[in-house]
Amino acid sequence: MAEDVFKALADPTRRKILDELTERNGQTLFEICTRLTTKHGLGSSRQAISQHLAVLESAGLVVSRRQGRYKFHDLDTQPLERIVTRWLKPDAPEGTP
Amino acid sequence: MAEDVFKALADPTRRKILDELTERNGQTLFEICTRLTTKHGLGSSRQAISQHLAVLESAGLVVSRRQGRYKFHDLDTQPLERIVTRWLKPDAPEGTP
């Protein structure tokens, strides 16, 4: 639902995670943790990031695939494209009769 | 800031207000209140809507103009267009070389 997408986007840490996955897709939880602390400078614990990933996943913004003991996370921008057209309708992007 | 925009969009009542202003721009506080209760069926008090409008206004999504004892509220979608391109950049909409 759109509700979940908006609530998922409300948190700055979750938006940083989306930024990180935009740069490099298919990261594991620990990869995201380390790159968030080093590059973006925010010290969030593993559990915190894990819960954020769960929120993003239930919103459909992130899909995960398990492989052995690793769990890779991929970005999915489809939910984003849907929610924005809500108030931008009178724009008539291109193929509108 | 983008922070304010995302937080403003996180609340379902505020999104309904944006829906309402999309349908009819330039409404007063009382107009929005009555149309939200009648059409959308959600019973929010005047003060609640007033505070929501303040949040939307500080996020730049709504601009207000005072005229006598009335205060009209207009939708501004510019902040929306900015925040979405954040993760949709590789899309290259149409006029991109």
Place this chain on the structure above:
DNA sequence: TTGATAGGCAAGTCGTTACTTGCCTATGCT
């Protein structure tokens, strides 16, 4: 098999936020 790595689950804490309640200001009409 043992240890190390990658991740999950659940309860509890603390801050934020949406909403209420009560009162106040300002404009317009008669």
Place this chain on the structure above:
DNA sequence: AGCATAGGCAAGTAACGACTTGCCTATCAA
């Protein structure tokens, strides 16, 4: 002037959300 309408301010309450803490499971390498 007097009253009604349109809106604002501020403190208090209740619930939600982010984060922590502690322990548990599963996979791989030695």
